[in-house]
Amino acid sequence: MIMEHVDVIVVGAGLSGIGAGYHLQAKCPDRSYLILEGRGAIGGTWDLFRYPGIRSDSDMHTLGYAFEPWIHEKSIADGPAIRDYVNMVADKYGIREHIRFNHKVKAARWSSEDATWIVTAETDGRTVEYACNFLFMCSGYYNYAQGHRPHFEGEESFAGQIIHPQFWPEDLDYAGKRVVVIGSGATAVTLVPAMADTAAHVTMLQRSPTYCVSRPARDAVANGLRKVLPNKLAYALTRAKNVGFQQLFYRLARKNPAKTKERLIGMLQELLPADYDIGTHFTPSYNPWDQRLCLVPDADLFEAIGQAKADVVTDTIARFDATGIRLASGRHLDADIIVTATGLELQLLSGIELMMDGAPVDLTKSLFYKGMMFSDVPNLAWTVGYTNASWTLKADLTCHYVTRLLNTMKQRGLRQVTPRVPADVEVVPGAFFGLNSGYVERAAAKFPKQGSRRPWRINHNYARDMMALKYGSVDDGLEFSNSATARQRVPATRVSEPA
Structure with missing residues (x-):
């Protein structure tokens, strides 16, 4: 049996993963993809968390997808409404058929010779492997298996x-x-x-x-605009208003x-x-x-x-x-x-083990590139939303950039893109998150570092990220390599049955 090979594997079928599926279809229609989801349902956080009152702490005009209007009366939506929205998008755009449910990704190993990631997952008590050229992690940074739970005396x-x-x-x-x-x-x-x-x-x-x-x-404003304008236009105007307000409030708060x-x-x-x-x-x-x-x-x-x-x-x-x-x-x-309600446990890339050409990868030693990739690690991106604004704003921009990279590699006849820190440029590493919350400080050692200068510094600014990821250069800090004319091979599949 030949191992199944796709151009892109997306890990996670939550808000980020379904968005990634849409962007891949819209901007890289000639590229094949799979979404591997560890659980049996779409929705990620919004399907897992079921406590009373579960809701977003961001408005749905910015937490929702840019391409699919949120048309409900409530802007601050509850968990079931958000879950229904993500499922609707998956069905409307044919994304569900690309999802393999109950596939818990455990490891990924990169081969430079093949310009390929071999992704190992567990499903139904057995181990399966898939091959892809680009690995897109959309599983967030929460540990779904456990939360932070201190022991209390007595x-x-x-x-x-x-x-x-x-x-x-x-x-x-x-x-x-x-x-x-x-x-x-x-x-x-x-x-x-x-x-x-x-x-x-x-x-x-x-x-x-x-x-x-x-x-x-x-x-x-949103509800009023929908009464006189088409849904998409009303949504876009409301989204722009709310993004502007978020960014203005954040800047004023930090300045004063x-x-x-x-x-x-x-x-x-x-x-x-x-x-x-x-x-x-x-x-x-x-x-x-x-x-x-x-x-x-x-x-x-x-x-x-x-x-x-x-x-x-x-x-x-x-x-x-x-x-x-x-x-x-x-x-x-x-x-x-x-x-x-003592907090969440943060986890890097869902805790999967990474290997590159036979050697283990320690991402805590790397620098984070444009808030989405890791120094010296090829063909791997990770969606991380904003801490000071809606998650999906950054997720959408990350998808834009990933599709730009995929199309650039194809245009140049190259199979590999790797963030590199120039030897002649000093980049001082700093903390990954810009917050001092307890759940952040507990996990600081598990995450990579951000740098002191662009493109290694995390902006926490939607306007700057839009210019960098949607319209900026794809060559700053990136090395394109590994000619498509090089010998390619895909290893035979190995499926381990339970003992």
């Missing part, structure tokens, strides 16, 4: 249920129950108001506050952190009870955008607090006991259910 003695949001039980009944949600990030801020109407009471327990900002779940902090806190004073201790519970010690801001659509969290359905406690945990949590201050929080 938790074995707790008589109730302890749940991590990443693995939410479908049959969990929290009606009339006392719930403590540990955490202060986006997941906790989402869970608390979603559970508050049904639970007896919900407490958000945090060690330190996070910046929260409220905005309407419905975009009045003190004024931004004052404004953010001032907005909360209008949404919370007059005597509420905002200084303790909603005033972080760091500057805005040192960590990602938490979105509160329609002020639902603050409404739940105002109605005494929920509260926020800022303290540290001393230990769990049979009936709840004992805090360092001596206070006790009674609980029937404890939700550990």
